[in-house]
Amino acid sequence: MDNKRHLKKGILAIIIIVIASVILSFSLYIRNYFSDQTVDEMVFYLFNGVGGTSKDVILTGIKKSLFPFFMILLALLLPICRFKDRINMIEMNVNRKKLHFSIFPNKTLYKYRFSYSVIVLVLSLFAGYHLIGVKQYVASLTDYSTFIEENYAGGADVNLTFPEQKRNLIILYMESMENSFISKENGGGWEYSVVPELENLALKHINFSNTEKIGGAYQVEGTGWTVAGIVSTTTGLPLKIPINGNEYTSSDQFLAGAYALGDVLKEAGYNLEFMAGSDANFGGRSNYFKKHGDYKIFDVNTAIEQGKMDESDRVWWGFDDTHLFTWAKEEISKLAEQDKPFNFTFLTANTHFQDGYLEEGAEEIYGTQYENVYAYSSKQVAEFVEWL
Numbered sequence: 001m002d003n004k005r006h007l008k009k010g011i012l013a014i015i016i017i018v019i020a021s022v023i024l025s026f027s028l029y030i031r032n033y034f035s036d037q038t039v040d041e042m043v044f045y046l047f048n049g050v051g052g053t054s055k056d057v058i059l060t061g062i063k064k065s066l067f068p069f070f071m072i073l074l075a076l077l078l079p080i081c082r083f084k085d086r087i088n089m090i091e092m093n094v095n096r097k098k099l100h101f102s103i104f105p106n107k108t109l110y111k112y113r114f115s116y117s118v119i120v121l122v123l124s125l126f127a128g129y130h131l132i133g134v135k136q137y138v139a140s141l142t143d144y145s146t147f148i149e150e151n152y153a154g155g156a157d158v159n160l161t162f163p164e165q166k167r168n169l170i171i172l173y174m175e176s177m178e179n180s181f182i183s184k185e186n187g188g189g190w191e192y193s194v195v196p197e198l199e200n201l202a203l204k205h206i207n208f209s210n211t212e213k214i215g216g217a218y219q220v221e222g223t224g225w226t227v228a229g230i231v232s233t234t235t236g237l238p239l240k241i242p243i244n245g246n247e248y249t250s251s252d253q254f255l256a257g258a259y260a261l262g263d264v265l266k267e268a269g270y271n272l273e274f275m276a277g278s279d280a281n282f283g284g285r286s287n288y289f290k291k292h293g294d295y296k297i298f299d300v301n302t303a304i305e306q307g308k309m310d311e312s313d314r315v316w317w318g319f320d321d322t323h324l325f326t327w328a329k330e331e332i333s334k335l336a337e338q339d340k341p342f343n344f345t346f347l348t349a350n351t352h353f354q355d356g357y358l359e360e361g362a363e364e365i366y367g368t369q370y371e372n373v374y375a376y377s378s379k380q381v382a383e384f385v386e387w388l
Contacts, residue, residue: 012114017073018073021124025065076120155259187209198382254292270341277324277349286299321377325384351370
C-alpha cells in the first residue's frame with residue numbers, strides 16, 4: 001500500500017510541475033512577444049471562444065514555447081530525481097588504490113516531492129501574475145470611474161436625422177495599423193515613412209488628431225484589440241464584460257443593451273454587410289454584427305461556400321488582403337446597384353502581429369518582414385481608395 005501511495009504522490013507531483021512549467025513558459029511567451037496585450041483581451045478570448053484562429057498563429061506560439069517549456073520542466077524536475085544510493089562514476093587506479101566518485105540523491109527533497117511541487121506551482125502562479133499583468137487587471141476591476149456616465153451619449157437617446165438622399169458609408173478597419181509607421185516629421189516614429197500612401201491620405205484629407213500633426217485618439221482600457229476596437233468605434237463603449245459573461249457574445253445577447261451604428265443604419269433603411277478574410281465567428285464578430293444591424297456576413301467560410309476559393313486555398317487567417325479588396329469591390333458594386341443606401345464594413349488581416357503575412361509579389365524593400373507587410377498594405381489601401 002505504501003508503495004502505491006508513494007507512486008501516486010510521485011505522479012501527482014510530476015503533473016503539478018508540468019502545469020507549473022506550462023504557466024511559466026506561457027507567461028514568458030506573452031511577455032516577450034505580446035508585451036502590450038492586456039489581460040482583458042486574454043480573458044475575453046478565453047471565455048468567449050477562439051474559433052477561427054489561424055492555425056499558423058497557434059503553431060508559431062507552440063513552437064516558440066516548446067524549448068523554454070522543456071528547459072523549465074527539466075530544471076524543476078532535477079531536484080527531485082532519485083539516483084541510486086551509490087553510483088560509481090569514475091574508477092581510477094592511483095598508486096594501486098581505487099578512488100570512487102559517487103552521486104547521492106537529495107533524499108530530503110525526494111521525500112517531500114509533493115510539497116515541493118505545490119510550492120513550485122504557487123511560485124509559477126505568482127510569477128505569471130506579474131509577468132502578464134494580472135496585477136493591473138485585478139486592480140482595474142476594483143477601480144471605479146465615472147468617465148462613461150459623464151461622457152457617453154447613447155445613440156438611442158440622440159435625435160438623429162438623415163437627409164432625403166442618404167449617403168453610403170464604407171468603413172475599413174486595418175488590423176494592427178498605427179501612426180508610428182509614418183515619418184517622425186509628420187508625427188510618427190520612423191525616420192522614414194513605411195506607409196507613405198496612408199500618410200499622404202491623412203495629410204490631404206480629414207484626419208482626426210490630438211496634435212497639429214498626424215495623431216489619433218487616446219486608447220482606453222477595453223478598446224485595444226480587434227473586436228474591442230470594432231465595438232468601441234461603433235458603440236462608443238469599451239468592451240468590458242464579466243469573466244463569466246459567455247452569453248454576451250451569443251447571437252441574442254452580444255452587448256444587447258448597446259445601441260450601435262448598425263442599429264442606427266438598419267432603422268434608417270440601409271443594406272448592411274461585413275467582410276473579413278478570417279472566420280467571422282472569431283471573437284464573436286459575426287454575432288455582434290448580426291445582433292446590431294443584422295449585417296450580411298462575408299468571410300472565409302462564405303468564400304468557400306460560394307466557390308470563390310477551396311478549403312485548400314486557405315492562407316494566414318483565411319484569405320489574403322488582395323482577395324479581400326478584390327471581393328470587397330465586387331460586393332460594393334452589387335450594393336451600389338440597389339435602390340437602398342448601404343454600409344459596407346471590412347477588415348484587413350495581413351498586418352496582424354507579430355510578423356504579418358507577406359503576399360507573393362509584394363516588394364521587399366525594407367529590412368524586416370513586418371515593415372514590408374505594412375508597406376504593401378499601404379499600397380493596397382491607396383489603390384482601393386483610388387478605385388472608389
